Amino acid sequence: MIIIDEDLCKGCHLCLFMCYKNVYAISPEVNKKGVQLPFVKFEERCTKCGTCEIACPDQAITVDLPENWWMNDDKDINFNPNFTKGKA
């Protein structure tokens, strides 16, 4: 379950860029603030990596994750292993 807070979103669309599974799409309509909101188009692709939640500059995205999921593991979780491999 991914929730986008319409009051906080400023429409930068970094979530689209950051999501490596392309879960998001841009809404064709603008809301009352003049923002083309992103929306969750392919939720079944979501791996709940949480990158969009952290990368959202406006704290507008909530990914329904288990409580403290990344604190449970002893070792550091590289929660998006496919994203950076040293080469662009």
Next chain:
Amino acid sequence: MAEEFFIQGNEACAKGAIAAGCRFFAGYPITPSTEIAETLSRELPKVGGSFVQMEDEIASAGAIIGASWGGTKSMTATSGPGISLMQENIGYAFMTETPMVIVNVQRGSPSTAQPTMAAQGDMMQARWGSHGDYEPIALSPSSVQEFFDFTIKAFNLAEEYRVPVFVMADEVIGHMREKIVVGDDIEIIARKRPEKSDDYLPFENIENGTTPMPSFGDGFNIHVTGLTHDERGYPDTNTPETHDKLIQRICDKVLNNRDKICSVQSENCEDADIVIVSYGGPVRSVVEAVNRTDKKVGYIKLDTPWPFPEDQVKELTANAKDIIVVEMNLGQMYYEIDRVCKRNANVHLMGKIGGLLPTPDEILDEIDKIGGN
């Protein structure tokens, strides 16, 4: 049991700071105030305090503001060039109502000028140095004993009114050696800890125009900013009323308590034709001159040049025909005295620069020149 010491002015200042509860000093070496830093670097570790030699005066002023919000009484000592560098952060301290003490051992100025000579050229800088409207408190000692006492008083005033306080000494007082008496009944005003409640506001008027100040880590989660802020401390830069209310309060907390803050010392003023007004080092020569002359001459010594003791000076000069302002600059406090007294007396300036105190003879000559009987 009172103790006696024969020490230098700067050492007395450091002693006073420790007695007043100062446990943090940040400074940068500058003649003629360096002995304060040297003494505190030796003494502070012995009483659980911290001494930091910062990279410059700007950082020193910043560090003592930080330390003050960290819950420690803090001080820095410098001279004119250092004060010039500190002005930005001094303005910040006024805006955020941070208690701290700035000792300025004045030297020949402007610029680097005369590092080892006395002057009183920073008096207006203490008043107007940083940009904008604020009301500073400045104390001006004229003996080693007073340098000790006024340093303690400066800390007390800073805590009481949540305001930076200047101690405006000069090179003569800083480097002079005299006997001082340290009593064991020194009055220390501690910072008041606010009570924890949901409606605590860190920047409102509760007493003396200000609020008890929490320290960081107390759990108040305060935001301190140099931007125009409301009573919660949140920036609100676009509302004219917020700015007006804030700056009025910051000024009023000092101005409305002038009768408690200001102090002068005077002699023979009631029936004197000539009243000499002075402060700091030159007072020593003024006292001597007044004792020697057989004319009706009195003197006023300004313990607190800022806020200017307007009422006291007005009252004491009510019967005077002439007023001589003796200071070691080309007229700074002179303009303030002229503003207050020009309606009922002629105000003359005896400004001496170059680094030497005006001598009693020079003051007597000035009295003769003006006349009087």
Next chain:
Amino acid sequence: MSEHKQNRFLPYLREDRLPHIFCPGCGNGAIINAFLAAMEKAEMDFDNVAMVSGIGCSSRIPGYLNCDSLHTTHGRALSFATGLKTANKDLDVVVFTGDGDAASIGGNHLIHAARRNINLTVICINNNIYGMTGGQISPTSPKGSFGTTAPYGNQDTPFKLAELVAAAGASYSARWTTVQMENLVLSIKDGLKNPGFSFIEVATQCPTYYGRKNKLKTPTAMAAVMKANTIFKSEADRMRPRDVEGKIVVGEFANTQRDEFTQNIEKLSVEKSGKKTLINSAYETEL
């Protein structure tokens, strides 16, 4: 869904001040998240965190975080933080600063704080431009980039901040960008845990000024270019210097332990007075 589930970073923020003033696509918001995530990961007590910042876009961050925060004068954040940390060394002092704030007006404070190795965590948000004043070039603007004060392109060579601070003696120094969130979070975590001066430079996008002036008008375009221009330090070490030029080299530049500043002061105090340095002594009359 029984109740509205909240963004996990919102409880740390002053919600009465949201949405924040940052432009759409500004990296500052993401860095707030990265810091909070790192803080959770480092298992730190948020109530014990004190924030210090200077002036600039990035320095507005502490105003949105619900902890003690000191928003100071331009460039001087590190000197205030030095005083605060020395006065109360139990606090976890975090400094948010920008490239103009830390490298230009506060450059002296930066290298001296690193030299002292005082236990601060400095998060330097490097957007290559002065955003708050309207897009002037900064000491980290790449050569040839445009700003309102460089209409013909920047002629000066930029600072390499992470390397500079490492050379000045910081015990932890790293550089990451806002497109490598996971590394950034781990790096901030390491910085918070490191008992010494920790400097984390975060290269970030400023679409409003840097982007518009340099033909990268959208946040995503900026992020894409940043991602394409990023190389890891281990890779850069094997490359010829001229190939590395103009790239953002990310990685750790220092991670060593040495004596910490406030510990030394405390040691001296114990030696001379037999007790630790006093904390909150301003509230006492008898010392």
